[in-house]
Structure formats: structure tokens, C-alpha cells
Amino acid sequence: MLPPALGLLLLLACFGTARGNLSRDESQPTTxxxxxxxxxxxxxxxxxxxxxxxxLQWSNPAQQTLYFGEKRALxxxxxxxxxxxxxxxxxxISDVVLSDEGEYTCSIFTMPVRTAKALVTVLGIPQxxxxxxxxxxxxxxxxxRLTCRSSGSKPAAQLRWKKGxxxxxxxxxxxxxxxxxxxxxxxxxVEFRVTKEDNEAEVTCTVDHxxxxxxxxxxxxxxxxxxxxxxxxxxxxxxxxxxxxxxxxCDGQGxxxxxxxxxxxxxxxxxxxxxxxxxxxxxxxxxxxSGTYVCTATSSMGSVVAKYNLDVSDASPVPSTSSTYxxxxxxxxxxxxxxxxxLLIVLGHYLIRHKGTYLTHEAKGSDDAPDADTxxxxxxxxxxxxxxxxxxxx
Numbered sequence: 001m002l003p004p005a006l007g008l009l010l011l012l013a014c015f016g017t018a019r020g021n022l023s024r025d026e027s028q029p030t031t032x033x034x035x036x037x038x039x040x041x042x043x044x045x046x047x048x049x050x051x052x053x054x055x056l057q058w059s060n061p062a063q064q065t066l067y068f069g070e071k072r073a074l075x076x077x078x079x080x081x082x083x084x085x086x087x088x089x090x091x092x093i094s095d096v097v098l099s100d101e102g103e104y105t106c107s108i109f110t111m112p113v114r115t116a117k118a119l120v121t122v123l124g125i126p127q128x129x130x131x132x133x134x135x136x137x138x139x140x141x142x143x144x145r146l147t148c149r150s151s152g153s154k155p156a157a158q159l160r161w162k163k164g165x166x167x168x169x170x171x172x173x174x175x176x177x178x179x180x181x182x183x184x185x186x187x188x189x190v191e192f193r194v195t196k197e198d199n200e201a202e203v204t205c206t207v208d209h210x211x212x213x214x215x216x217x218x219x220x221x222x223x224x225x226x227x228x229x230x231x232x233x234x235x236x237x238x239x240x241x242x243x244x245x246x247x248x249x250c251d252g253q254g255x256x257x258x259x260x261x262x263x264x265x266x267x268x269x270x271x272x273x274x275x276x277x278x279x280x281x282x283x284x285x286x287x288x289x290s291g292t293y294v295c296t297a298t299s300s301m302g303s304v305v306a307k308y309n310l311d312v313s314d315a316s317p318v319p320s321t322s323s324t325y326x327x328x329x330x331x332x333x334x335x336x337x338x339x340x341x342x343l344l345i346v347l348g349h350y351l352i353r354h355k356g357t358y359l360t361h362e363a364k365g366s367d368d369a370p371d372a373d374t375x376x377x378x379x380x381x382x383x384x385x386x387x388x389x390x391x392x393x394x
């Protein structure tokens with residue numbers, strides 16, 4: 001047996017459920033709010049559990065009927081029927097524009113007429129941002145003031161800045177409603193001091209908006225920074241000698257690049273050269289050309305001085321063609337003499353070895369012979385006798 005309190009609770013729960021079922025209107029249509037990007041397609045779905053033998057109808061914010069059941073009521077090819085059953089009416093609107101925004105009504109003509117609202121929100125896509133204030137070069141150590149602007153966003157977009165890979169903090173954002181009364185123009189400003197290293201640096205303005213669907217829309221501009229020139233002198237050739245031609249190159253760098261070069265020699269009253277040519281030429285070096293040379297490179301941002309100490313070395317001896325020819329001939333002769341000497345040494349060694357063998361054979365038969373012929377015969381006989389002796393002992 002249940003306790004009295006628990007039984008009361010179960011009774012109240014059953015009564016509440018029955019009352020909820022009785023109060024629920026199965027002929028009430030249901031819809032949902034939709035958000036769409038301008039230019040996209042929105043789908044409107046209306047459903048009802050009990051149509052009560054009535055048809056569903058969609059109408060636009062101006063209360064113009066779009067579809068009544070499966071019948072088209074408004075001649076707009078952008079609006080198409082997706083599904084029509086006694087319990088559902090679904091339509092689609094393509095190429096959505098900002099004026100399509102508003103409350104759409106789904107109605108069912110029962111007694112009484114029942115309706116449901118669907119709010120369609122159209123997002124305005126922001127235009128590609130534009131950067132202003134970079135049109136003219138900026139002198140180093142001056143303040144750069146840049147403005148980024150983007151129109152057509154709905155709701156108002158957000159703008160952010162970067163210089164290279166570094167985020168920049170803006171000085172303020174301004175939002176102005178566009179003449180159509182639906183979209184907005186957003187402006188953002190940044191200020192920063194530029195240095196020589198900022199020349200050719202990329203400044204990027206990016207617009208963030210929900211209509212872009214996780215994609216970025218940005219603009220990048222390169223800074224032009226004017227800075228003071230630098231210069232150094234490069235000799236060609238590297239090690240000048242007396243009698244040679246020498247060129248001194250005054251390599252001027254900067255923005256803008258130096259266009260005027262003044263050449264002077266320390267200890268000399270008159271300048272050597274003043275022109276846009278950065279090269280000082282010595283057609284034929286002399287010992288008297290030794291000294292310190294000064295190049296002054298000038299641009300609109302100022303002047304810079306570079307120095308070079310010229311020390312002319314003695315002229316190097318140049319080998320003549322005849323000397324080279326004689327050296328080649330001498331080398332060939334030396335090789336030939338070496339080969340001949342080697343051949344004579346080998347030949348002499350060979351002759352000495354064979355002469356010793358002849359004398360040894362000759363001595364074997366000459367001990368008891370009165371003349372040379374008898375010695376040779378005795379030698380041959382001795383050899384035969386030796387062989388006989390060997391056979392005898394065997």
C-alpha cells in the first residue's frame with residue numbers, strides 16, 4: 001500500500017498530463033527563424049500535426065501570398081515549392097537580397113485561423129576593405145596614419161590591423177549607416193612611428209564578419225619609407241698595381257637612392273669629379289695616385305661620406321711569349337734526356353750480366369788447353385764427362 005503523500009503526488013501528475021494533452025493545439029502550425037547571406041538561398045518549412053482538412057499558406061512580410069498549398073500565388077521565379085503535403089509546406093527563396101528580410105507568415109485556415117511567424121535575417125556581405133594614407137612615402141621617424149574602410153556589412157563588421165606578423169591596435173572605429181538604411185560602413189584608424197626597417201613592410205587590414213563563413217577578406221599595402229643614404233667604395237681590381245686601370249665604385253644605398261656623387265682626394269683643394277656617375281676611373285695608375293679618396297653621396301634625405309685608402313703597388317712582371325716557348329722546349333728536352341739515360345742504364349746492366357756468364361763457361365775448358373779451340377773442346381767434353389760420372393754413380 002502506497003503512503004498517502006506519494007499517492008497524492010501521482011494523482012496530481014496524471015491530472016497535469018491529461019490537462020496538457022487537452023490544452024495542446026494539434027492544428028497550430030510551427031516554423032523556425034532563418035539566417036541567410038545575401039545572394040544565398042533560404043528554406044522556409046511549415047508543419048502541422050492536424051491540418052483539419054485545410055491547406056497551409058506562406059506569405060511574405062508585405063502579406064503577399066507566396067504559395068497556397070502547392071499553388072504558386074506570386075510570380076517570382078526565385079521562390080520555388082520544395083514540398084507540399086497536408087502536414088507540411090516547404091518553399092525556398094534563392095538569390096536573397098536585403099529587402100527579403102522580415103517576418104514570413106505560415107497560415108492554416110481553420111476555425112479560427114492559426115498562424116506562425118518565421119523571422120528571416122539577411123546578412124550583408126562587407127566589401128573588400130580599402131586602405132588610405134599610404135599614397136605618399138613617409139620619412140623615417142615620422143608618424144604613419146592609415147585608415148581602413150569597408151562598406152555593405154550587416155550587421156556592422158569588425159576591422160583588424162597587422163604590420164608584417166605583428167598585430168596593430170587601432171586608434172578608434174567609426175560605424176556609419178549606408179544610404180539604403182540596412183547596411184553599414186565601418187572605418188578604423190592606426191598610427192605608428194616608422195623606421196628604416198619599415199620600408200616595403202606590408203600592412204594588412206582584415207574585415208571579420210559572420211557572412212564570410214570562416215573566410216577572410218583583406219587588403220595589403222606596402223609602406224614606402226624614405227631614409228638617409230649609406231655608401232661604401234669598392235675598387236676594381238681589388239689589388240691595384242702601377243700601370244693598371246682602376247675603377248673606384250661608390251655604392252650608394254637608400255630610399256631614394258643617391259643621385260649625386262662628389263669625389264675628392266684628401267690634401268687636394270679642387271674636387272676630382274661631381275656628377276651622377278658613381279665611378280671614378282684611373283686609366284693608368286701611378287705611384288703619385290696613392291692617397292685617401294672621399295666620396296660624398298647625396299639624396300633628398302641627406303648626404304653620407306665614404307673613404308678609401310689607395311696604395312699603388314709595384315708593377316708585376318709580365319712573362320713574354322718567347323720565354324714561355326723556351327720553357328716548354330726545355331721541358332721537352334729534359335724529358336728526352338731522362339728517357340735516354342734510363343735506357344742506357346738498363347742496357348749496360350743487361351750486358352754486364354751476359355758477359356759474366358760467357359767468362360764462366362770459357363774458364364771451364366781453359367785450364368789445361370794449349371789454345372782456345374782446345375779449351376772449348378775440353379769444356380764440352382768436361383760437361384759430357386760430368387754427365388757420364390753422374391750416370392756411373394747412379
